[in-house]
Every structure is written in structure tokens, then in C-alpha cells.
Amino acid sequence: MAIHHLLSLTDLSRQEIEALFELTSLLKKRKVRVSQPLAGKTLGLVFQKPSVRTRLSFEIGMYQLGGQCAYLGPEDLGQGQRESAKDMARVLSRYVNGIAARTFAHRDVVELAQWATVPVINGLSDTHHPCQALADLFTILEHFGSLKSLKVAYVGDGNNVCHSLMHGCALLGVPLAVATPRQFPPEPAVVEEARLAAKRSGGALTVATDPKAAVAGASVIYTDVWVSMGQQRPKAQLKAFGPFQVNKTLTALADTRHVVMHCLPAHRGVEITDDVLDSPHSVVYDQAENRLHIQKAILLWLLRGARAK
Numbered sequence: 001m002a003i004h005h006l007l008s009l010t011d012l013s014r015q016e017i018e019a020l021f022e023l024t025s026l027l028k029k030r031k032v033r034v035s036q037p038l039a040g041k042t043l044g045l046v047f048q049k050p051s052v053r054t055r056l057s058f059e060i061g062m063y064q065l066g067g068q069c070a071y072l073g074p075e076d077l078g079q080g081q082r083e084s085a086k087d088m089a090r091v092l093s094r095y096v097n098g099i100a101a102r103t104f105a106h107r108d109v110v111e112l113a114q115w116a117t118v119p120v121i122n123g124l125s126d127t128h129h130p131c132q133a134l135a136d137l138f139t140i141l142e143h144f145g146s147l148k149s150l151k152v153a154y155v156g157d158g159n160n161v162c163h164s165l166m167h168g169c170a171l172l173g174v175p176l177a178v179a180t181p182r183q184f185p186p187e188p189a190v191v192e193e194a195r196l197a198a199k200r201s202g203g204a205l206t207v208a209t210d211p212k213a214a215v216a217g218a219s220v221i222y223t224d225v226w227v228s229m230g231q232q233r234p235k236a237q238l239k240a241f242g243p244f245q246v247n248k249t250l251t252a253l254a255d256t257r258h259v260v261m262h263c264l265p266a267h268r269g270v271e272i273t274d275d276v277l278d279s280p281h282s283v284v285y286d287q288a289e290n291r292l293h294i295q296k297a298i299l300l301w302l303l304r305g306a307r308a309k
Helices: 014-028 053-064 074-080 085-095 106-115 130-144 160-172 188-201 211-215 235-244 284-303
Strands: 042-047 068-072 098-102 120-124 152-155 176-179 205-208 220-223 259-262
Touching: 014 130, 014 160, 014 284, 042 053, 042 074, 042 085, 053 068, 053 098, 053 120, 053 284, 085 098, 085 106, 098 106, 098 284, 106 120, 120 130, 130 160, 130 259, 130 284, 152 160, 152 211, 160 176, 160 188, 160 205, 176 211, 188 205, 205 211, 259 284
Parallel strands: 042 068, 042 098, 098 120, 152 176, 152 220, 176 205, 220 259
Antiparallel strands: none
């Protein structure tokens, strides 16, 4: 294996992502004839934040592959106050075959990976959401049959989902237009990483503040919540997001065959309207389902004999 941890999509090459997509497609179509390939293996779930899709997709994925999960939630972890990430990583490495972490600070999952002797998967941090972006890009590929000649538009908060989508599109050569309020852009370091990757892959990345320009002619319109879990923003700040709502007026600027994406949970009537989220253009539930399939591929790839250095 070329990697042992998946902390951000920069841990993967274009070829590795494409290989994961191939495996995901085979798993989803049940064309991989393996009998409980992860039998006897256990995945530790270290979750500082509660979760629905991330937890279920890992737990069900491990079960379907013959393994099992051991869940440690916020009440068990004490938000890092009971035990250091270093000690937890060392102890869990003696119990489990892999760790999936859902943390507030990205440094926490990085520290787990630094001290773990088993693969660590970032199930979400405040900076990156790689499993989500892989499921998103697989969903786009599944819907259009190819990632070529597509324009993806992301509108809203320059958050962890935005960061991972930038990395994924850049690695795969997919043009991406990001539009965020001036006060809430993606992190400059992530933008620079993505621009360099896009230059190598033949893709393109634009980051601006005009949602209409970003969506114009787009094949994919993607949005996320304006206030992520654990964040607090005054109502005065949220006013800046008003023009970024994904509604019928905004989507009318996109390609007629466009799809609308949201990683869920959605605040209906806030960042996206009901008539868009529930429209025939919406593929949000395909995205949610594909979290299971992509994570099964990741689990097979990392846990079937792979070990961290």
C-alpha cells in the first residue's frame, strides 16, 4: 500500500483515488466475490462529535465486510481531557486494526496518526472531510459517467467540506469554482495546495465571492451548512451568507442537466430551499448512500493487511 493513513485527500494520488472508485463501484454492484474479508478485524471509532452517516457507514461497512466496530463517543473521551491523543493512539493500536476519528481540531487526528501503529482514517475534522469528498466525487462520476468536461461549483462556507472538495477536484483534474462570503473563505494554505495540484492535473480552481458567477454553466452545485457543529456565529455574520442560498433563482444559472449536492444534515430553508433539495436534480441521498460504499473500499484498502509505519 502506498499510504497507511487517510487524514486528507493529499494523502492520495490521482491513481489511488481512481483505484478506490473502481473498488467502490464493484462493491456497490456486489461484483467483488469475497467472503468476509475483514473477519476478525476491529475498527475503533473515536468520535468527539456525534454522528449519523459517518458512524453508520463505518459500523455497517465493517459488519458487511465481516469485521466489527468499537465505539468511543464524546462521553467516553471527555473531549480529550481524560487521556491524551498520544496515549489513546498507543493503547487502541494494541486493541484494534484501524482507527476512524471524528474530531473538532485537525491536530487531534494528526496526533492520533503520529502515535498509532494501525491505519487512521479522518472521519471529519475542522479542516478536512476526505471520506465525504471521495463519496461526493464518486457520486458525480456515477451520475455523469465521467469527470471530464464538468464544472463543479461550491457555494457557502469555506469549511472542511469545501477544503476536501478542492483537494479532490484538483487531484482529478476537475474544474472547481468556489464562492464564499468575503468573511468566510477557505484557508489560504489549502487553496494554494489545491491550485498547485490542479495545475499538475490539468484542472482549474477559482475562489471568489460571487455565487452567480460560480454557478453559471455548472454541472454540479454543492453547498453545506453555514454553521458547522461546534461553531457559533452571530446572526449579523450569517447575513453575509444570504446571497449564497441554493434556491431556484441560483440553480437556474446552471447547466440544464445539473445536479445539486449537500453532505447533510441540511438546514432546510437556510443554505438550501426545500424545492431544490427535493427536486429531481438533487442527488443528496445518493451521496449519503455512497458514504457506505466508499468507506467499505477504504476499509478494505487500509485494513486488509496494511499497517502504519
